[in-house]
Amino acid sequence: MGKPAPTTYSELIALQRTAGNAAVCQLLEKPATEAGGRLVPVQRGFFDSIGNFFKGAAKAVGSAVKGIASGIGKAVGGIGKALGGAARWVFARLGDAGEWLLNLFRDLPGRLLRFGKAIADGLIGVVTFIPEAIGALIHGGIAGFASWIWAKAKSGAAWAGTLISRLFDLIGGPELAEFVLHIVSNATPLSNTERAAAQSVLGANALRWDEVRIDQGGVLGLVFKLNQGRAFTTFHSINMTAADRADLSIVVHELTHVDQYEHAGSVYIGQALGDQIAEGSHAYDYGGSAGLTTDRAAGKHYADYGRERQAQIAQDYYRDVTSGTPTVEYDPYIAELRRGEL
Structure with missing residues (x-):
């Protein structure tokens, strides 16, 4: 149930x-x-x-x-x-910054000497101005006097530029300018290959190699657009594109300007620019090996060429050496360059 x-x-x-x-x-x-x-x-x-x-x-x-x-x-x-x-x-x-301070004291004696010489040259020009003016008027008349005045005006402007550059060097302007430039660009030291190439032309002890910088990029990109990518040197800084840096002969050319700076001061910039303004592309033309032979026979020396011609001679010499071309016409001038006679 x-x-x-x-x-x-x-x-x-x-x-x-x-x-x-x-x-x-x-x-x-x-x-x-x-x-x-x-x-x-x-x-x-x-x-x-x-x-x-x-x-x-x-x-x-x-x-x-x-x-x-x-x-x-x-x-x-x-x-x-x-x-x-x-x-x-x-x-x-x-x-x-450390190099700036070091150079300010290390180069001070030479910079003072160059500044003093510029002052002395100016004083001599003032003292001789009136006698020379009278002589030009007597011997050349109004036309001769006018030509003399024009020549004096140009030499006076050149002297003023030299004096300004000497004062700029004296206060450490080149080092300060480079410090700022390195902030707004990419600065790198010389490579061993670049140094060796330049030393084969300028000499092993021609300049302070460790202080040289090659600047690229940054604000220089705009500068290269404005100057069609042409390399230029400011004191110990070489400003160039990567394409130019790959050409060692151009590096040698620009390092010759660094050599000029160390021997003559920043006045070399005004001298080089003056030649370019006055002669354009001809400022680089020295006539090749034939021109060097003719100039040597006439008693011309490396120091007698303009700043751009000096650098071009060094560049062409390097090209001939590396290509195996005889350099007998260049040799006397390069010997003077290596002795610092520029």
Whole structure:
């Protein structure tokens, strides 16, 4: 005889719970078929799914953590590289400042001497002005006097430029200008190849090689657009494009200007610019080897050429040496260059 039917609400709820639990247990124990026909309990497949879920989640979290760590590592590396570059730049500028102070005292005697000579030349010009004016008027008349006045005006302007350059050198202007230039450009020392090329022409002890810098980039990009990419030298700094730097003969040309600066002071810049303004591209023309032969026979020396012609002679000499061309016409002038007679 079966159990009596539930008669109260609580008995009905208890029966419902018992039946539900039995159904769930039966379902969990019921076999299920996997791909391939193998039977597995439903309970195992259910917990396998849960395990796979957590495995996938863990893998995703691990990949995310790895990606974040890699990104942080790259960022830290980039910051470290930037800080290293900044530190090198700061030390380079401190080196520039040290050289500025050193040169200010080391070159002071020579700069004082050149400044004093410029003052003396000016005084001599003032003292002789009136006697020369009278002589020009007597011997040349009005036309002769006018020509003399014009010549005096040009020589007076040249003297004023020389005096300004001597004063500029005296107060350390070249070093200060280079310090600023190196801030707004990328300044690098001469390579061993560049130094060797120049020393083969100018001489091993021609100038202070360690102080020379080649400036590229930065504000010079705008300058090169304005001057059609032409190299130019300011004191110990050679300003040139990468293409010009690859041509060692141009490096030799510009280092000859550095040699001029060390021997004559910053006045060489005005002298070179004056020649370019007056003669244009002909300021570089000395007539080649034939011209050198003719000039030598006439008693001309290396120091008698303009600043650009001097540098061009050095450049062409280097080209001939490296190409195996005889340099007999150049040799006497290069010997004078190596002796500092420029």
